[in-house]
Amino acid sequence: MRDIHICEVGPRDGLQNAHHMMPTEAKKRWISALAAAGLEEIEVGSFVPPKLIPAMADTGEIVAHARTLPGLRVVALAPNLKGFERAVQAGAHKITFPVSASRAHSLANVRMTPEQMVQEVRKCRDLRGVEGPQIEGAVSTAFGCTMQGEVPEDDVLRIAAALAECCDCVALADTVGYANPAQVRRIFARVRKEIGAKLEGAHFHNTRGLGLANALAAYEEGVRAFDSSMGGLGGCPFAPGASGNVVTEDLVFMFESMGLATGIDFDRLLAAREALVNGLPEEPVYGHTPQAGLPKGFKRAA
Numbered sequence: 001m002r003d004i005h006i007c008e009v010g011p012r013d014g015l016q017n018a019h020h021m022m023p024t025e026a027k028k029r030w031i032s033a034l035a036a037a038g039l040e041e042i043e044v045g046s047f048v049p050p051k052l053i054p055a056m057a058d059t060g061e062i063v064a065h066a067r068t069l070p071g072l073r074v075v076a077l078a079p080n081l082k083g084f085e086r087a088v089q090a091g092a093h094k095i096t097f098p099v100s101a102s103r104a105h106s107l108a109n110v111r112m113t114p115e116q117m118v119q120e121v122r123k124c125r126d127l128r129g130v131e132g133p134q135i136e137g138a139v140s141t142a143f144g145c146t147m148q149g150e151v152p153e154d155d156v157l158r159i160a161a162a163l164a165e166c167c168d169c170v171a172l173a174d175t176v177g178y179a180n181p182a183q184v185r186r187i188f189a190r191v192r193k194e195i196g197a198k199l200e201g202a203h204f205h206n207t208r209g210l211g212l213a214n215a216l217a218a219y220e221e222g223v224r225a226f227d228s229s230m231g232g233l234g235g236c237p238f239a240p241g242a243s244g245n246v247v248t249e250d251l252v253f254m255f256e257s258m259g260l261a262t263g264i265d266f267d268r269l270l271a272a273r274e275a276l277v278n279g280l281p282e283e284p285v286y287g288h289t290p291q292a293g294l295p296k297g298f299k300r301a302a
């Protein structure tokens, strides 16, 4: 039994923003190693125009590979109907749509207003058959935006409520690393009051070093599903100043040392980190726990 569900987003959020391309075979090895470490959910890529993000051009092949890994839930990001159709055809189990609460970021990222993007998600939901994939609506820039600055909480609430009507689950994302723990508690509590159990995931970036603090604040507000990225890779190419996600290795250490089971084996996670470094040797990787090692006598959560 897992107390905490971690979705590794490095292969998507990380590689879309990396300065170098990871070869397809190396991606497959990395994803296999992540699954072997106990990650039950991995966002393996996005279905965006290859011209726009060349690092995501092989996502179809990557999804096909990830589907062969037993017990793994394969997640892909789609920015529009075409991306949704490609993701369905590839066989993704869960498809995530980025829906910015900031109008400026929405236009820069998907060339649609937040309202148009909600409509796009609705269209995809209507097209999904009974056997179709799970649909997640991720409210991007939910805690602030580098383009627009402040994002009114009421806008976040409105987008989350609209997404709750057409998605299986809703996540809140701090795309640019502006969030602080008090804000996280307040906004998660407000959205939870509005949409109840449909609110599931938290996606934090560590841009100002508050990734773990924000994750803990979300945990205290009842959140049990977190996105994170191995080595702290990550960032949105269409949000100036966005940098890496909260580091998977440190997030696992935090929860496991608190006695909360993540289902992830730390030694195997380090093996997956090696697969990442081998596949992308020029890219810097971060993380405190991998550098310091586990404390003497450390025991995994039962």
Ligand code: COA
Pocket (backbone or CB within 6 Å): 016, 046, 047, 048, 049, 050, 052, 053, 077, 079, 080, 081, 082, 083, 084, 086, 098, 109, 110, 111, 236, 237, 238
């Ligand atoms: N996958 C592949 N090709 C796609 C596509 C998709 N999901 N969506 C559109 N295209 C193609 C179209 O077929 C068209 O091709 P053509 O020029 O050969 O006719 C071309 O791309 C332009 O299509 P259009 O619908 O006008 O898209 P756009 O240029 O307005 O871009 C998005 C809109 C949503 C596709 C683009 O902004 C996008 O991919 N954004 C996501 C960015 C991202 O991944 N951000 C980080 C994650 S939060």
Ligand code: ZN
Pocket (backbone or CB within 6 Å): 013, 173, 174, 175, 203, 205, 234, 235, 236, 245
């Ligand atoms: Zn992100």
